Amino acid sequence: MVPVNYYIILSAILFTLGALGVLVRRNPLIMFMSIELMLNAANLAMVAFSSVNHSFSGQIFVFFVIAVAAAEVAVGLALIVQIFKSKHTINVDDVNSLKG
Amino acid sequence: MTAAQIIFLITAAVILGSAFMVVTTKNLVHAALWLIVTLFGAAVLFATLNAGFIAVVQVVIYIGAIAILFIFAVMLTRRSMTDTGPGLNRGWWLSAAIALLTFGGLVWLVSGWGGFTKAAPAYPSGFDAVAALAHALVSPEAFVLPFEVASVLLLAALVGAVYIAFQRKGEE
Amino acid sequence: MPQPQDYQTLLPVIVLAVWACALLLLDSFLIQRKGLTACLAAAGLAITLGLTLSQIGRSSSGFSGMVVLDGFSTFINALQLVSGLLGVALAYAYVKRMGIERGEYYTLLLFSVVGMMLMAQATDLIVVFIALEMLSIPLYVLAAFNRTQAASEEAGLKYFLLGAFSTGFLVYGITLVYGATASTNLSAIFAAASSTSNLLLTIGAALILVGFGFKVAVVPFHMWTPDVYQGAPTAVTGFMSSGAKIAGFAALLRVFATAFPAIAADMTDILWALAAVTMILGNLVAISQTDIKRMLAYSSIAHAGYILMAFVPYGNPAVAPVSIAAGLFYLAAYVITNFGAWGVVIALEQPDGKGLQISDYSGLFWRKRGLAVAMTVFMLSLIGFPPTIGMVGKFYLFRAIIDGGFTGLAIIGVIASLVSAFYYLRVVVNMFMREGEQKIEREFWLDLTWGAAAFLTVAISLAPGWLFYLASAAGLR
Numbered sequence: 090m091v092p093v094n095y096y097i098i099l100s101a102i103l104f105t106l107g108a109l110g111v112l113v114r115r116n117p118l119i120m121f122m123s124i125e126l127m128l129n130a131a132n133l134a135m136v137a138f139s140s141v142n143h144s145f146s147g148q149i150f151v152f153f154v155i156a157v158a159a160a161e162v163a164v165g166l167a168l169i170v171q172i173f174k175s176k177h178t179i180n181v182d183d184v185n186s187l188k189g
Numbered sequence: 190m191t192a193a194q195i196i197f198l199i200t201a202a203v204i205l206g207s208a209f210m211v212v213t214t215k216n217l218v219h220a221a222l223w224l225i226v227t228l229f230g231a232a233v234l235f236a237t238l239n240a241g242f243i244a245v246v247q248v249v250i251y252i253g254a255i256a257i258l259f260i261f262a263v264m265l266t267r268r269s270m271t272d273t274g275p276g277l278n279r280g281w282w283l284s285a286a287i288a289l290l291t292f293g294g295l296v297w298l299v300s301g302w303g304g305f306t307k308a309a310p311a312y313p314s315g316f317d318a319v320a321a322l323a324h325a326l327v328s329p330e331a332f333v334l335p336f337e338v339a340s341v342l343l344l345a346a347l348v349g350a351v352y353i354a355f356q357r358k359g360e361e
Numbered sequence: 362m363p364q365p366q367d368y369q370t371l372l373p374v375i376v377l378a379v380w381a382c383a384l385l386l387l388d389s390f391l392i393q394r395k396g397l398t399a400c401l402a403a404a405g406l407a408i409t410l411g412l413t414l415s416q417i418g419r420s421s422s423g424f425s426g427m428v429v430l431d432g433f434s435t436f437i438n439a440l441q442l443v444s445g446l447l448g449v450a451l452a453y454a455y456v457k458r459m460g461i462e463r464g465e466y467y468t469l470l471l472f473s474v475v476g477m478m479l480m481a482q483a484t485d486l487i488v489v490f491i492a493l494e495m496l497s498i499p500l501y502v503l504a505a506f507n508r509t510q511a512a513s514e515e516a517g518l519k520y521f522l523l524g525a526f527s528t529g530f531l532v533y534g535i536t537l538v539y540g541a542t543a544s545t546n547l548s549a550i551f552a553a554a555s556s557t558s559n560l561l562l563t564i565g566a567a568l569i570l571v572g573f574g575f576k577v578a579v580v581p582f583h584m585w586t587p588d589v590y591q592g593a594p595t596a597v598t599g600f601m602s603s604g605a606k607i608a609g610f611a612a613l614l615r616v617f618a619t620a621f622p623a624i625a626a627d628m629t630d631i632l633w634a635l636a637a638v639t640m641i642l643g644n645l646v647a648i649s650q651t652d653i654k655r656m657l658a659y660s661s662i663a664h665a666g667y668i669l670m671a672f673v674p675y676g677n678p679a680v681a682p683v684s685i686a687a688g689l690f691y692l693a694a695y696v697i698t699n700f701g702a703w704g705v706v707i708a709l710e711q712p713d714g715k716g717l718q719i720s721d722y723s724g725l726f727w728r729k730r731g732l733a734v735a736m737t738v739f740m741l742s743l744i745g746f747p748p749t750i751g752m753v754g755k756f757y758l759f760r761a762i763i764d765g766g767f768t769g770l771a772i773i774g775v776i777a778s779l780v781s782a783f784y785y786l787r788v789v790v791n792m793f794m795r796e797g798e799q800k801i802e803r804e805f806w807l808d809l810t811w812g813a814a815a816f817l818t819v820a821i822s823l824a825p826g827w828l829f830y831l832a833s834a835a836g837l838r
Binding site: 117124127130149153157160165172 | 490491502505518521522525528530533535537545
Binding site: 091095096099102103105106107108109110112113114116118119121122123125126129132133136137139140145146148149151152153155156157158159160161162163164166167168169170171173 | 193194197201204205208209211212217220221224227228231234235237238239240242243246247250251254255258259261262263265266284285287288289291321322325326331332335339342343345346347349350353354
């Protein structure tokens with residue numbers, strides 16, 4: 090069988106990849122997809138912990154994370170599409186009337 | 190090497206490869222499709238961890254709803270289908286260094302810690318995991334409160350999304 | 362079935378959530394009368410505030426330890442509801458002026474307050490997480506509410522992306538904590554953590570800190586704050602800068618004080634550094650701002666640093682109660698002053714987005730004395746100058762910190778406050794010394810908001826004992 094440690098290491102790599110994607114890419118859609126990768130990494134670790142502990146709260150947490158991801162995706166993609174409609178670009182570099 | 194280990198290694202490779210493609214590809218449609226591959230790989234791993242229900246939820250909601258919404262969003266913003274211009278921001282090397290450091294720390298942490306070197310035990314035969322999960326989800330002794338709050342949250346998100354995307358009269 | 366005690370524990374939250382859903386339905390019948398929606402939203406908040414106040418002194422837990430009702434949650438919820446009411450009062454005329462008067466505004470605001478209140482009561486990380494999203498998602502939409510302005514949509518997108526990013530950290534942190542302790546319940550985590558101290562738990566707690574750090578705008582997780590505060594409709598900014606901060610700090614305190622005293626030694630150093638960096642950077646960058654909304658955004662970052670200072674000794678039972686009470690007092694003082702300041706900003710903002718530069722405040726005293734005096738009071742309070750509530754708050758805070766043995770941090774705080782005097786006083790100097798003209802919006806509820814805030818800022822500072830007593834009674838034990 091596969092030791093649970095391996096799942097956690099895999100999830101750590103996936104989380105890092107996701108975080109890296111958010112930090113280095115400029116397209117909000119890709120950034121958002123990278124955030125989904127981060128959430129999935131957490132879910133993977135959660136299910137692994139949950140199965141090794143034989144406790145359900147981990148799996149239920151994953152369930153809620155998925156529900157929240159769905160809610161976020163609805164709002165986030167609406168925002169992205171709306172900005173594209175009004176500006177015809179969604180690149181973060183072009184969406185910068187606010188000077189940072 | 191057992192079959193379970195081989196399945197794990199293949200799935201892990203697929204997950205990491207596709208996740209890498211999501212983060213690096215310039216084409217947004219490809220990114221969304223690679224995301225689906227990653228999500229599917231995660232579903233396979235959920236199944237190997239005795240979490241069959243979560244695996245199904247992953248496929249139905251994450252792939253069936255969330256990833257498809259992503260593809261819709263990419264299609265609706267079609268002009269930016271390929272990411273033109275510099276895909277990376279100026280401070281990318283700094284971000285990369287921080288992320289790699291974090292990653293090294295996490296891996297060192299997990300590998301140095303002996304708490305989880307055992308494999309996930311299987312459920313005793315005759316144990317209905319899905320029924321137990323369902324009970325936990327709606328039982329007042331367990332998780333009914335977050336369940337109800339999640340329903341209100343989805344309502345709020347729905348109202349918000351409709352407000353943002355709604356085309357008013359007088360707007361182009 | 363849930364027991365009556367479960368409902369009693371959560372009664373105000375349930376009432377407000379049901380009210381928000383009802384308002385959503387009712388609003389569709391009030392087609393031309395959105396002012397009525399605002400009044401109904403305010404009525405719901407007021408009723409909930411009454412219920413919350415009736416719960417003073419009670420303590421119970423419900424839903425098998427998912428939520429708790431205690432002095433702390435009552436104090437925070439009352440503060441949250443007051444800030445919700447002030448948020449409605451600020452918005453009432455503002456949304457009309459900006460041409461964005463829609464019923465959804467108030468519904469989303471109520472949903473957000475529901476999430477904020479739940480966060481103060483949550484004693485399970487799952488509920489903390491859901492409550493955090495419950496407060497954030499409506500705020501993302503509210504930040505993007507002014508669809509006629511590109512800046513508002515961008516603020517919404519930026520807030521959303523960074524908020525979702527921070528959610529990722531929070532979720533991973535919760536996961537690691539669960540991995541270390543096999544539970545998401547705060548007291549169970551405490552029980553498991555004290556038997557074995559391990560690195561996984563510390564990293565998990567640090568990631569949770571990152572997640573909350575984004576919400577309360579602590580350096581180095583503050584990058585979104587100036588852009589979002591500037592781009593969002595001003596009434597939303599006023600509400601967001603108070604409400605999200607109260608909720609974030611409440612949950613941070615609850616989670617850390619209940620679940621993580623075992624790792625307080627590590628966390629105290631991290632919190633110390635975060636508080637110091639936040640105070641220094643927030644105040645230094647604020648100096649170079651010319652836009653009043655950006656200046657107040659950096660001011661809000663700096664104040665997050667002051668409040669965080671109170672949490673540094675959270676694991677030391679001898680010092681923590683006093684310092685947490687001082688933190689809660691400071692939070693209340695900040696909310697009152699902050700709403701007043703944003704009220705003044707709204708009074709000067711024009712529909713075309715003019716009137717937001719600090720130079721636009723020139724000569725305000727000679728046109729509208731009340732407004733200029735009120736703004737002066739708020740600026741003095743934000744510096745911590747007598748006779749204002751901000752001074753009293755800083756006094757309690759620095760005293761508690763020095764008693765706790767963190768003299769170095771207190772010195773940094775005092776120096777940061779001195780630096781901050783520079784940019785706050787610039788606004789005051791502009792109002793009194795320079796020449797200028799501006800159009801000022803008069804509106805009853807807006808005038809009442811800044812008027813009452815100015816009155817309270819001065820009045821409470823003359824008799825601060827009762828509020829500090831309440832804050833002390835609210836301390837987590």
